[in-house]
Amino acid sequence: MKRIITYIRRKLSVRVSLWVVLFAALIFNVALGFLFYQSRETVRQEAISHATQILDNTALRMESILSRVEKASNYTKWLIQRHPDRPDSMFVYSKGMLQNNPDFFNCSIAFEPYYFKDYGRYFSAYTKHVGDSIRTVLGGSDDYQYFYMDWYLMSKLLGHPCWTEPYMDYDVPTQTNEMVTSYCQTITDKQGKMIGVINTSLSLSWLSQTISAMKPYPNSYSMMIGRGGTYFVHPDTTKISRQSIFTQTMLTPDSAMTALGYAMQHGEEGMKQINIDGIDSYVFYKPLGQTGCSMAIVCPESDIFSGFDRLRRTIIIIVTVGLLLMLFFFIRIITRELQPLQRLAHEAETIASGQFDAELPDFHRIDEIGQLSHSFGNMQQSLVKYIDELKDTTAQKASIESDLRIASDIQMGMLPEKFPTRADHDDVQLYATLTPAKAVGGDLFDFYFRDEKLFFCIGDVSGKGVPASLFMSVTRSTFRTVSAQESMPNRIVTTMNKTIADMNKNNMFVTLFVGVLDLPTGRLYYCNAGHDAPLLVGDGVNTLPCDSNIPVGFMPKWIYSLQEAQILTGTTIFLFTDGLTEAMDANNDQFRVERINEVAVRALANHQQEPRQLISQMTEAVNQFVGDAEQSDDLTMMAIQYIMLQSDVKMQKSIVLSNDTREVPRLNAFVEEACEAVGFDKTVTMQVRVAVEEAVVNVMKYAYPSGKHGDVKIETAHNDQRLKFTIIDSGKPFDPTVHTPVDTTLSAKQRSIGGLGIHIIRQNMDSMNYERIDNLNVLTLRKKIKR
Amino acid sequence: MKVRIEEIDGNMVAFMEGSLDTSAAAETEKAMSPLYDVEGKDIIIDCTNLEYISSAGLRIFLGILQDAEEKGGHVYLKSIDDNVRDIFKITGFSNIFEFI
Numbered sequence: 001m002k003r004i005i006t007y008i009r010r011k012l013s014v015r016v017s018l019w020v021v022l023f024a025a026l027i028f029n030v031a032l033g034f035l036f037y038q039s040r041e042t043v044r045q046e047a048i049s050h051a052t053q054i055l056d057n058t059a060l061r062m063e064s065i066l067s068r069v070e071k072a073s074n075y076t077k078w079l080i081q082r083h084p085d086r087p088d089s090m091f092v093y094s095k096g097m098l099q100n101n102p103d104f105f106n107c108s109i110a111f112e113p114y115y116f117k118d119y120g121r122y123f124s125a126y127t128k129h130v131g132d133s134i135r136t137v138l139g140g141s142d143d144y145q146y147f148y149m150d151w152y153l154m155s156k157l158l159g160h161p162c163w164t165e166p167y168m169d170y171d172v173p174t175q176t177n178e179m180v181t182s183y184c185q186t187i188t189d190k191q192g193k194m195i196g197v198i199n200t201s202l203s204l205s206w207l208s209q210t211i212s213a214m215k216p217y218p219n220s221y222s223m224m225i226g227r228g229g230t231y232f233v234h235p236d237t238t239k240i241s242r243q244s245i246f247t248q249t250m251l252t253p254d255s256a257m258t259a260l261g262y263a264m265q266h267g268e269e270g271m272k273q274i275n276i277d278g279i280d281s282y283v284f285y286k287p288l289g290q291t292g293c294s295m296a297i298v299c300p301e302s303d304i305f306s307g308f309d310r311l312r313r314t315i316i317i318i319v320t321v322g323l324l325l326m327l328f329f330f331i332r333i334i335t336r337e338l339q340p341l342q343r344l345a346h347e348a349e350t351i352a353s354g355q356f357d358a359e360l361p362d363f364h365r366i367d368e369i370g371q372l373s374h375s376f377g378n379m380q381q382s383l384v385k386y387i388d389e390l391k392d393t394t395a396q397k398a399s400i401e402s403d404l405r406i407a408s409d410i411q412m413g414m415l416p417e418k419f420p421t422r423a424d425h426d427d428v429q430l431y432a433t434l435t436p437a438k439a440v441g442g443d444l445f446d447f448y449f450r451d452e453k454l455f456f457c458i459g460d461v462s463g464k465g466v467p468a469s470l471f472m473s474v475t476r477s478t479f480r481t482v483s484a485q486e487s488m489p490n491r492i493v494t495t496m497n498k499t500i501a502d503m504n505k506n507n508m509f510v511t512l513f514v515g516v517l518d519l520p521t522g523r524l525y526y527c528n529a530g531h532d533a534p535l536l537v538g539d540g541v542n543t544l545p546c547d548s549n550i551p552v553g554f555m556p557k558w559i560y561s562l563q564e565a566q567i568l569t570g571t572t573i574f575l576f577t578d579g580l581t582e583a584m585d586a587n588n589d590q591f592r593v594e595r596i597n598e599v600a601v602r603a604l605a606n607h608q609q610e611p612r613q614l615i616s617q618m619t620e621a622v623n624q625f626v627g628d629a630e631q632s633d634d635l636t637m638m639a640i641q642y643i644m645l646q647s648d649v650k651m652q653k654s655i656v657l658s659n660d661t662r663e664v665p666r667l668n669a670f671v672e673e674a675c676e677a678v679g680f681d682k683t684v685t686m687q688v689r690v691a692v693e694e695a696v697v698n699v700m701k702y703a704y705p706s707g708k709h710g711d712v713k714i715e716t717a718h719n720d721q722r723l724k725f726t727i728i729d730s731g732k733p734f735d736p737t738v739h740t741p742v743d744t745t746l747s748a749k750q751r752s753i754g755g756l757g758i759h760i761i762r763q764n765m766d767s768m769n770y771e772r773i774d775n776l777n778v779l780t781l782r783k784k785i786k787r
Numbered sequence: 788m789k790v791r792i793e794e795i796d797g798n799m800v801a802f803m804e805g806s807l808d809t810s811a812a813a814e815t816e817k818a819m820s821p822l823y824d825v826e827g828k829d830i831i832i833d834c835t836n837l838e839y840i841s842s843a844g845l846r847i848f849l850g851i852l853q854d855a856e857e858k859g860g861h862v863y864l865k866s867i868d869d870n871v872r873d874i875f876k877i878t879g880f881s882n883i884f885e886f887i
Contacts, residue, residue, distance in 0.1 A: 661843075664810035668839075686839065686870040693841045697809045745879060756842045756878055763877040 013334035021327045028319050036312055040305065047304040048271055051216045051284045055297050058211050058222065063289045065103070065202070065210070066163075066183075072101055073161065073185045073200050080109065080187050084195060087116045087123065094125035095136045097200065105129070105180055105203040106169070108139060109187075110146050111196035122146070128171060137173070144172070151182040151199040161185035163293070166204055166232050166241035179204040179240050181232055204240055208233040211295065217303035227292040229261050260285065264294035273301075340369045344376055356384045404466070408440045411469050414476065416447060419611075426645075427519045428454055431611035432638035433619065435579075435631070442468025443577050443634035444476050444510075451737045452519045452769040452782070455483050458638050459512040459531065460577040462551075471508050475500060475552070479514070485738050487770065489514040489527035490562035493552065497529070501556035509553035513546075513575060515640075520769060520780065522567045522642050527560050532578060532593075537609045538571025541600045572609045572641040574600060576618075579635035583622050586629045591622055611639035654715040659700040659729075667696055667714065671725070674716040678723045678785050687764040688783055692725050694757035695736070695779055703731025703777065722766070724782040734777055735770045736761075790818035798829045804836040807844035816847050823854050830855055831887070835866040840874055852884065863887045 008014050076093050083089055090109045097107040110124035122140025129135075140146050147153075150164050164182045171178070180201040187196040211222040211233055224233035229244035239247075245261040248254065256274045260283060263270065267287035274283050276298060285296035302309075343361050360377050364370070412434075419431050432445050442461030447454060457479050461468040475496070482495045493514050500510070511531040517524050526544070530551035534544045547561045567573065576596070583591040599621045603614050615637050622635070655670045657663040671692045675685040696712055704710035715726040736758050761768055761781060769780040788811035791802040799822060807815055822830055830851065852862045865887050867875070875881040 661809045661812075664808045665806075668806070668808060683870050683873070687873070689839065690841050690874060693808055697841070697843070745882070756845065760842060760874070760877060 011331075011335075012338060013331045016334050017327050017330035020330055021323050024326065025319075025323055028323070032315065032319065036308075039311075040308055043305060043308045047216070047282065047299065048284070051220070051282065051297050051299050052271070054214045054216045055284045055286050055295065058214060058297070059286045059288055059295055062207075062211065062224075062295065065207075066288065068101065069104065069183045069200050069202065070161070072097055072104070073183055073198050076107075076109070077185050077187055077198055080196075080198070081189075084187070084189055087119065087125075090123075090125035091127075091136050091138075094127040095134055098127045098129065098134050102129070103202075103206065105178065105201040105206065107201070108146075108199045109196060110140065110152060110199065111187075112194070113147065115195055130174065135173075151184045151201075152197050155184040155186045155197060156194055163226070165226050165228065165230050168241070169201065179237070181207070181226070204232055205237070208235075216297065217299050219303045220297055220299040222295060222297050224288070224293055224295045225261070225264055227265070229265055232293060233295075260296075264296060267292075267294065337369075340365070340373065344373055348376070351380060351383070356380065356387065404440065407466070407469065408436070411436075411440050411473065414473065415445065420449075425449075425519075427643060428517065429611050429641040429643055430454070430456075430639070431615055432636070433615055434634065434636045436469075436634045437579070437631045438465045440466055440469035441634035442472050442510075443579060443636040444472045445575075445636055445638050446476055446479055447638075447640075448480070449519075450484070451487075452767040452780075453487065454517040454519060454640065455515075456517070456575075456638065456640060457512060457514045458575045458577065458636060459510045459552075460579075460634070460636070461510045462508050467506070467508065471510060471553075474503075475510050475512070483514075483516075487516060487525075487735055487738060488562060489516050489525050490560045492516075493527045493529050493549075493560040494558070497552045497558055497560065498556045500553045504553045507554060509551040511551045511577075515573070517567065517573075517640065517642065518769065518771060519642075519644060521771070522569065522644060523771070524565045524567050524573070526563050526565070528563070529560060532576060532581060534576070535574040535596065535600055536565075536567075536571055537574055537600050537604055537614065538568055541597055541604060544573070567642045569642055569644055570609075572611060572614055572639050574614060574618075575638040575640075577634065577636040579631075579633040580618070580622060580637060582633060583626050583635065584629055584632050585626050591625055595621065595625070609641065611641050614639045649717050649719050652715065652717045654713060656711050656713045657696070657700075659704050659710045659712055661697060661700055663700075664693060664697065667693060670714065670716070674718070674723060674725070678718050680723075680783075680785075684783070688723070688725075691761045691764040691781055692727075694760050695725075695727050695781060698736060698757055699727060699729045699731065699734075699777070699779075703729045703734060718785065720785070722782045722784050724780055727777075727779045727781070729777050730775060731777060733772050735772070736779060737768055737770045788815050790815055792819070792821055794828075795831075798831050799825050800831045800833055802833045802836070806839035807837065807847075808839060808841050809843040812843035812847065815844070816850075819847060819851065822851050825855065825860060826858055827860070829861040829863065831863045831865055833865045834868070834871060837867065837871055840871050842878075845874070845878060845880060848880070848884070861885060 008018070076097055079093055080090070094107050094109050098104055106126065106128040108124045108126040113121045116123045119138070122145070124139035124146055125136065126139035127134055127136040150167060154164055155161050161184060164184060166179050166181050169178050169180045180203055182199045182201040185198045186194045187198060189195050207224070208222075211224060212235075215221075221235040222233060223231060223235070225245050226232050229246050230241055231239045231243055231245065232241075234240050245264065246258065249258050249261075256272065257276070260272050260274055263272070264285050264287070269286045270284075272283045272285070274281060276283070280301040282299045282301060282304060283296050284299070285294055287294045340361070347360050360373065360380060362373065365373070415434060416432070420428070422429070430447060432447075434441070434443055434445060436443065442463055442465075443459070444461070445456070445458045447456035449455075459472075459475060461471045461475065478496050478499050479492070482499070483492045486492050486495065493512060496512070512529040513526065513531040513534065514529075515524055515526040526546075527549070528546035529549045533546040536542045536544050544565060545563070547563060549560050550558055580596060581591060581593055596618070599618050600609075600614070603609050603617045608614060608617060618637060653670075653674065655666070657667060668689050671689050672685060675688050680688065692714070696714060699712050703712070710729060710731055713728040715728070717724055717726075765781045766784045767780075767782045769782070771778045771780075788803070788805040788807055790804075793800050793802070801819060801822060805811070832848070832851075855862045863885050867886060872881070875884065
């Protein structure tokens with residue numbers, strides 16, 4: 001069953017055909033139904049009319065027969081009553097009755113006992129047809145005392161002529177029986193006394209034949225009942241006179257039959273639909289005049305409607321076969337019409353498999369199939385076009401992506417990759433990582449060493465991706481440029497801010513933390529521009545107190561504040577961007593400062609605050625936290641650990657000069673002495689002498705207002721690694737380390753003397769370090785002691 | 788710091804002796820002022836005994852050179868020892884002077 005349903009669902013032709021056939025069948029049903037109903041009605045009416053007509057006809061005939069009998073009887077009675085004493089006439093009259101009426105069965109003129117004394121007790125002139133002749137005999141004997149017969153008594157008792165119920169008449173000479181009904185009429189003498197009876201009989205079988213002569217239908221039959229309901233005429237001859245119309249109903253109650261019987265008895269005329277002996281029939285009934293008898297024609301319905309039924313059957317068969325054929329042909333036709341669709345479907349498969357150039361079939365049709373095929377062709381063309389466009393776009397995208405990758409490489413390349421090892425720097429350890437969220441990012445960090453100071457910064461450009469990365473590059477190069485000229489973070493940031501704000505058309509900005517760690521002293525100078533405050537991990541975990549200022553880039557006139565802190569040996573400065581605090585897990589929870597603190601505390605407890613270790617711990621903690629969630633922002637961390645161990649200082653000496661260049665020889669002697677103490681050779685000593693002289697002369701010439709006297713103190717000390725000279729004055733703030741380098745490639749004409757001194761110092765000494773401490777300029781020159 | 792100027796073989800020769808540091812610069816400059824009046828002759832500065840020089844001294848040398856170049860004369864530095872030579876090198880002065 002399921003397979004059939006699936007089949008129907010799959011096949012359009014079958015479905016459409018079924019629908020068509022269904023509707024056709026419906027229409028046929030309604031139309032034919034109506035037609036059949038009407039036709040049947042018509043047939044029924046016809047039958048009724050036909051049968052009724054025949055019934056009328058037959059009744060009429062019957063009545064005429066009966067009437068004839070009565071008339072004949074009357075006439076004979078009149079004849080007899082004219083001469084009631086001539087017995088011979090009786091034979092004549094009796095014979096005459098039959099002669100004139102050949103269809104009468106018999107006639108007997110019977111008289112009262114001993115009426116004709118000559119003939120004894122019995123006298124009955126009895127005439128009967130025998131073969132072709134008429135036989136008249138004298139009837140009546142001891143064996144046949146007719147006085148007690150119904151036909152003799154009935155009219156006598158009733159006082160008027162009447163028809164008897166059917167009875168069997170036994171003919172002695174021929175020894176035959178015949179069922180008859182008789183019309184009996186009393187003969188009276190002049191005094192009105194009954195003297196005899198005329199009895200005229202009709203054979204019931206003859207009656208039956210007559211009645212049944214006209215059959216409306218092959219299986220219809222007629223019947224006649226008498227006054228009491230007894231069958232006079234019936235196709236089943238055994239019922240005649242023995243049974244009445246009510247007999248059957250006594251055995252099996254049949255209200256319809258009973259009703260019919262009563263109706264007929266009451267002389268009604270009409271039609272009833274009754275089931276007689278198991279056969280549905282129409283019964284048309286009519287009384288026969290005044291006789292008290294009633295006739296009925298029974299027409300089996302099957303007879304009436306047989307023709308109709310046959311016709312109906314035939315039509316139904318024709319329609320059914322026709323519809324089935326229709327179904328079959330429709331399926332075929334529609335399937336054929338839809339074949340192009342199958343072909344289109346096949347070609348579509350080909351196209352779908354990648355052959356966009358497949359040749360679509362052209363059906364040269366303008367109907368729906370043709371339109372569909374046309375649309376298909378359009379779709380195919382569009383597909384080809386779009387796929388080409390897609391290929392182009394994908395190629396462009398790949399090209400952009402490759403550019404992005406290169407940009408990312410360039411950007412990553414700009415970040416410092418080499419971190420100082422212990423061998424490079426015994427005073428500070430540094431490590432940093434930057435993980436961009438997209439190919440290129442907006443976070444930045446930078447560091448470099450200059451004049452025994454570590455310049456470093458960390459920052460976060462607003463936004464991500466290419467715009468942020470470009471801004472990041474600008475910021476970084478600005479940092480480098482500005483901090484070459486300026487050692488104080490607040491001035492560095494202020495200048496950076498002005499520079500960047502002046503060229504910032506897109507209103508981007510960058511949060512920044514700039515720090516300068518003076519390596520000899522561990523003094524940290526810093527300036528925070530809207531960035532997260534770093535942690536100090538050393539003596540516990542603390543947050544470096546930061547003024548928040550404002551991020552760099554959008555208010556060019558802002559002056560940033562300077563802050564200072566002393567960094568103890570062993571302490572790590574931990575810097576980060578908000579990619580760390582705002583790292584999100586799958587539930588959009590953030591990592592937060594609290595967790596950073598926790599990790600730092602744990603690391604400190606495990607003595608793992610060394611930069612690489614600390615950053616590795618933090619990275620692990622963040623990765624675990626974030627899990628599989630996508631990285632939402634650039635993540636940058638930088639850790640700077642101050643590890644400067646002050647090694648033993650040996651030989652500390654100092655000298656104070658006034659700001660007069662004539663003191664220089666004293667200075668030079670001082671320096672020579674110090675150099676000798678550490679074992680420098682002549683060359684090195686001279687280098688040192690020149691450098692120190694230049695530095696001191698600079699102070700002498702420019703620190704104090706001209707003409708004003710000021711002191712210049714020169715200290716010297718050395719440890720295992722270095723010899724240092726510290727030049728201290730209380731003059732105006734002057735940082736020699738930030739002045740423009742000298743171009744030593746210029747020609748004599750172009751050269752100037754200015755700046756030469758500082759250049760010499762840088763060249764000859766290993767480091768030059770300037771601090772402004774307590775209103776004093778403190779310039780420290782160091783030379784490594786090579787061992 | 789001692790300076791002696793002589794004319795030898797048609798050249799003005801200045802003999803330097805001692806340390807030319809900032810304190811000696813003023814005097815030395817005065818002592819070498821005759822070299823500014825030299826015309827049509829080359830100047831040789833004999834640095835055999837020059838022990839030391841600092842930027843003040845370089846300034847003097849530069850002045851002499853600039854003046855001589857204007858007049859079309861040459862300035863030669865003679866027998867500079869290595870340490871002093873270093874200073875000339877690191878300041879780039881070794882590019883503008885001629886050494887003999």
